[in-house]
Amino acid sequence: MSSSCASSSALSPFSSLKKKKTNRESVASRRSSRGVRSSLDPSPSVVGLPNEDDSMMMISPASSPTSPRMMKEEDTEERRVVVVVFTNFNENSYLKYPKSLPRYSEDKKPAGEVSWKEVWEHMRLRLKWSNETFETVLVDCADAETVSKAKEACSKATAFIACEVGESESIAEKxxxxxxTVPTGVVCGKSSATLRDLQKLQFMPMRDAGHNDFFELPFETRREKDKKKFLQMKTLFDRKNHLDLLFMSLVLIDACEVPGIVVPEVAINQEINIGNVWCIASNCGSKLLDCYKNPQCRKSLDCVDACGMNDQVCTYTCIRSYQNREFEYLARCMLHSHNCLGNDAKRPEFPIVKPMKTFRGEALxxxxxxxxxxxxxGTERDGKKIEYSxxxxxxxxxxxDHFPAQYQIWYAGKARNSFWYNPVFKVNTLDGKSVWxxxxxxxxxxDTPGTFTFTFMDNGVTSKEYWRIVDAADDLSWALYYYAGAAKSAGxxxxxxxxxxxxxxxxxxxxMERVEKALWEGCGCKMWEMMEVDNRPDVIANAPLQPLHDVVLKPSLILP
Known part of the structure; x- marks a missing residue:
C-alpha cells in the first residue's frame, strides 16, 4: 500500500470502529445484539404504492364482475391500454427460484416453482413502470364461472393474452x-386448437405466422410484418424467462398501434429504408465490405438480423459469441458515429431505485x-491475494447477467477522481466455444453518494448506465447493485x-431476509427473477483478471 493510501486510512470514518472491533464475529455479534440495522432507502415505486385491493385488478371467484377500478367510466379516458390476461392462478409457471438459494424461508425453496398468479401480478407492475397508462387485468381460468365475470373487462380491452390456460374446450369457447370485440390477442403455452384459432392482430387472424427473420426489410407487406411480430412473441414466451415474458407483453401492446402510445422498449427502428441504406453506404461502405469478408462478422450480422435489434437477450448473445473487430468498426460507424438507424433510446426511469443511506451506522x-x-x-484470503472486487x-x-464467472473489478486510477470498472466474464458462444x-x-x-454514471463502448456501441449501491453487509459478505442504462444509437x-x-x-x-428485502423494496425485483451465475471452480478458473488501467487502491473496508 502506498504512503498516500496509508495516510488516507487514518482519515477513514471507520478507523475508530476498526480499533474497537477487529474481526467479523464481533461485527456479527454487534448486529445481533442491536437488531439488523436498515441501511436501505426503499423505492417509492414499490413501498410507496397506494394500498389498493388486489381484486381491483383481478377477476377471481371472490371478485365481482365490475370490480376492476380502471373499468369505471371516469377512468377509461385516461387509461388507453388495457390488456386482459387469462391464466390459471394456481398453476405453476416455468419460472423458478434459483437452484442454490439458501433455505431461509419455507415458501422460497431452491428451484421452487412460482405460480402464474404471482408472475402476472409482477408483470402487471413492471408494465406500469414502462408506461403508467398500461393497465393489466388478470382473469383466473380455474373454472368457467370465473371466466364469465370478465365480460366488462374485455369490453374495454385493447388486447388479450391467454397464458397456459389448458386444453379445456369449454374455457376456450368462453x-x-x-x-x-378485442382487436388483438395472443395465445401462449398449453391451449386447445380452438383457442389458438383466436389469435389476431387488429382483427386479422394470425394462425399461420411462421417466419424466422425478425428484421423488417423494404417493401414487405403489412401481413408479413405482422406475422413476424407474432412469431417474435411466441419465441419470447418459449425462452422461459421473466424479461422475455415482459418484452412479449410490450411487443403485443406496440402491435396494437394505439394512437398516442409509444412503447420505448420496442420503438427501435427495425425497418431498413432507403435513407438508412444510403447512410450506411455513403459513410460506412468500406467497413461493411470488410465485415462481409470476415466469416465471424457475417455470422454476427446474420445472428443479429435473425434476432431483431430490440431483442436484447438474443442480440447481446450474438455480439459476444462472434465478437470481432470488423463488426465493432462497422457498428461504431453505423451507430456511434452516424446513427444511421436514427435511434434515440433513453434509460428507464422506473422503478425509482435509491442508494443505501448508511454503512456501518454512518452516513454513506x-x-x-x-x-x-x-x-x-488487493486483500488476502487463505494466504492468497485477491485480484478482483x-x-x-x-x-x-x-x-x-446470465454469463458464467462474472468477476467485478472496481478501482481508482492515477488521474484525479478517476474510477474504473473492468468486468471479466465467460461466454459460452453459439458455436460451442467457451471464451473469456x-x-x-x-x-x-x-451528486448522491452511492450513485455513479458508467460509460463504455461495447463492440462499437456506446452505452451509458446509472448505477446505485442498494445495500451491502457491514462485513462486505455481500453487496447489491442496481443499474439502468441505454445504448442510445442502438435503440x-x-x-x-x-x-x-x-x-x-x-x-x-x-x-437472506435482508437480501430479499433489499431486492424487493430497494429494486422492485423478485427473488425468482434472479438468474444464478455458474461459479463452479472449474468454470471460474484461469480468468484474465489484470486491470486495464493503473490501479491506486483505496483503504480496504475488509475487517481483519
Missing part, C-alpha cells in the same frame, strides 16, 4: 365469446461508496440488479 459518503465497490480487491452470485437481466470476455467502464460519481434500454459476494456463493442464511 374466452372466444369474451374476446370477439462518496469515498466509502467507492471503497465498497473496490470490495475485496466481487464475484456475481445472481443477476436480474438475462441479457447481461471483458469490458472497460469509466465511472463518474453522481436499447435496460435495467438489472446484481448480487455479489467475495466467492460467488450466496450470502449466509442469516442475511
Amino acid at each position: 374466452i372466444r365469446e369474451l374476446t370477439v 459518503t462518496h469515498e466509502v461508496a467507492e471503497q465498497i465497490m473496490q470490495g475485496h480487491l 466481487w464475484l456475481a452470485v445472481a443477476g436480474q437481466n438475462p441479457a447481461y 470476455r471483458r469490458s472497460d467502464y469509466r465511472c463518474k460519481r453522481e 436499447q434500454m435496460y435495467v438489472g440488479a446484481v448480487l455479489a459476494s467475495p466467492d460467488g456463493l450466496w450470502p449466509p442464511t442469516r442475511e
